[in-house]
Amino acid sequence: MSFTPAFIPPVDTPEWFLSAIAQPRTSHFALTSDGIRIHYVCWNEQDRDKPALLFVHGYRAHTHVWDFIAPFFTEHFRVVALDLSGMGDSGWRTDYDYSIFQEDMLAVIDHAELTPVTLIGHSFGGSRLIGLAAKHPGKLKRVFLVDSMIPFPEIDEPRSTPQYGRPKPYADYASIVARYRLLPEQPAPVWSQAYMAHHSVREVEGGWSWKFDLNLPPGRIEFDTVKLLQQVTVPTDYICGARSAIVESDRVRRITDTIGQGRSAVVIPEAYHHVMLDQPLAFISALRALLI
Numbered sequence: 001m002s003f004t005p006a007f008i009p010p011v012d013t014p015e016w017f018l019s020a021i022a023q024p025r026t027s028h029f030a031l032t033s034d035g036i037r038i039h040y041v042c043w044n045e046q047d048r049d050k051p052a053l054l055f056v057h058g059y060r061a062h063t064h065v066w067d068f069i070a071p072f073f074t075e076h077f078r079v080v081a082l083d084l085s086g087m088g089d090s091g092w093r094t095d096y097d098y099s100i101f102q103e104d105m106l107a108v109i110d111h112a113e114l115t116p117v118t119l120i121g122h123s124f125g126g127s128r129l130i131g132l133a134a135k136h137p138g139k140l141k142r143v144f145l146v147d148s149m150i151p152f153p154e155i156d157e158p159r160s161t162p163q164y165g166r167p168k169p170y171a172d173y174a175s176i177v178a179r180y181r182l183l184p185e186q187p188a189p190v191w192s193q194a195y196m197a198h199h200s201v202r203e204v205e206g207g208w209s210w211k212f213d214l215n216l217p218p219g220r221i222e223f224d225t226v227k228l229l230q231q232v233t234v235p236t237d238y239i240c241g242a243r244s245a246i247v248e249s250d251r252v253r254r255i256t257d258t259i260g261q262g263r264s265a266v267v268i269p270e271a272y273h274h275v276m277l278d279q280p281l282a283f284i285s286a287l288r289a290l291l292i
Contacts, residue, residue, distance in 0.1 A: 005173055007198045013191035016281075020068040021195065030111035032085070032103045039063070039089040040082040040108045044074045051141065052114035053077035053291075056105065056125035058274075059183075059219060060212040062088030064199035065122070068192070069276050072284045076292055077118075082108045084125065086213035096217050101128040102135070109139055116141035120287070122276065123148055123246065127225055134231040143236040144287070147273050149246050150229060150255050151221045158221050167214055169207030176201050176208040184245040186272035196277065229258050237263055237290055241271030241279070266290065 009018060025041040032038060041063050044050075053073055055066040063081040070079045083090040085104050093100065105128070109117055118141050121129040126148030133143050170176035180197030182188060202211050236259050240247050247255070252265045266286050271279040 004203060007195060010190045010194055012189075017068050017191060020071045023067075023071040023074075025067075027089075028112070030107040032107040034103065036085050036093060036104070036107075037091040038082060038085060038104045038107050040080055040112065042112065043070050043079045045078070047074070047078045048113075050076065050078045052112075052117040053079045054105070054109065054114055054117050054119050055079070055081040056119060056121035056129055057081070057084065057087070058123035058125050060087055060210075060216065061122075061125075061196075062199060062211060064088075065196060065276060067195070068280060069284060072288065073291070078114075080108065080112055080114065084128070086216045088211055092213045092215075096213075096215070098128070098217075098222060099131060102132045105129060105132050106136065106139070115139050118142040118144070118291070120144040120146065121148065122146040123273065124219070127222070130225055130228045130232060133234055133236070134228040137232075137234050140234045143232065143234055144290070145236065145238050145255075146283075147240045147244050147246055147275055148238075150225055150251070150258070151223055152226055152251070152254055153223050155251070155254075156221055156223075158223075169204050169209045171207050173201065173203075173208055176210070182274050182277070184273055186243075186245065186274060186278065188272070188274060188278040192277040192280065226258055229255075230260070232259070235263075236261060238265040239275065239283070239286060240265060240267055241273055241275045242267050242269050243271060244273045244275075246273045 025043055026045050027041050030038045057065050062083050066081040073079050084101050086092050119129050126145040133140055177197040200211055201208050238255055256265050268275055268279055268282050275283045
């Protein structure tokens with residue numbers, strides 16, 4: 001019989017975090033045009049009169065990265081988060097061309113009736129939504145890119161990152177969550193990492209495995225991203241960590257120049273790449289200041 005242990009918070013977990021993750025959510029599935037089930041959650045589905053806010057996670061992550069962020073926005077927005085295909089509880093594909101993730105977002109936007117929606121994408125999720133914003137501006141109200149890597153031909157070279165994740169299951173739950181790592185590795189509170197690890201695994205035949213599809217393509221440099229960013233006309237803001245290993249100050253300047261809307265980047269002090277995990281309250285404050 002399958003048994004998934006309950007999440008046991010570390011002893012130093014703050015009360016605000018426990019209160020946030022305890023907020024109720026409803027779970028739904030949208031269907032893409034090519035038949036892939038895309039999982040998404042709503043914190044206040046009944047608030048149809050409020051403008052829509054859609055959170056998009058990073059590479060190999062899931063909706064739960066927003067569990068302790070999203071509740072701080074329900075007073076003013078109808079708040080939704082999705083699992084991109086091949087990740088979280090969404091369906092898997094046989095081919096993961098990077099442009100296909102736009103279909104995942106479109107499916108949720110249409111199924112949940114979010115138009116016009118404000119999109120917030122972290123890292124890989126942010127770079128995926130750039131194409132959506134460029135090609136479907138009528139669906140969007142505003143865009144926030146959070147520590148997303150935008151490559152530039154003049155400073156970058158074509159390359160790809162290694163593919164992680166072992167196909168052999170881990171023996172038990174404790175073994176696999178002990179192996180959880182943030183990529184790139186960085187400091188973060190034990191409680192936020194423990195929560196992410198708990199929601200990143202699933203029981204399979206022979207043990208425990210990661211929720212994401214091991215056949216997801218490794219990260220690669222995509223020079224067409226900057227061209228798409230130049231085509232985005234909806235209001236766009238860039239938020240990043242001052243200590244990010246992904247975007248340095250020169251790249252941040254190039255990104256905001258490319259956006260070309262006269263908006264300065266919001267740089268969160270002491271934050272690393274996974275801003276919502278290592279500086280969640282500062283991230284919430286910055287985003288609320290821009291949105292409300």
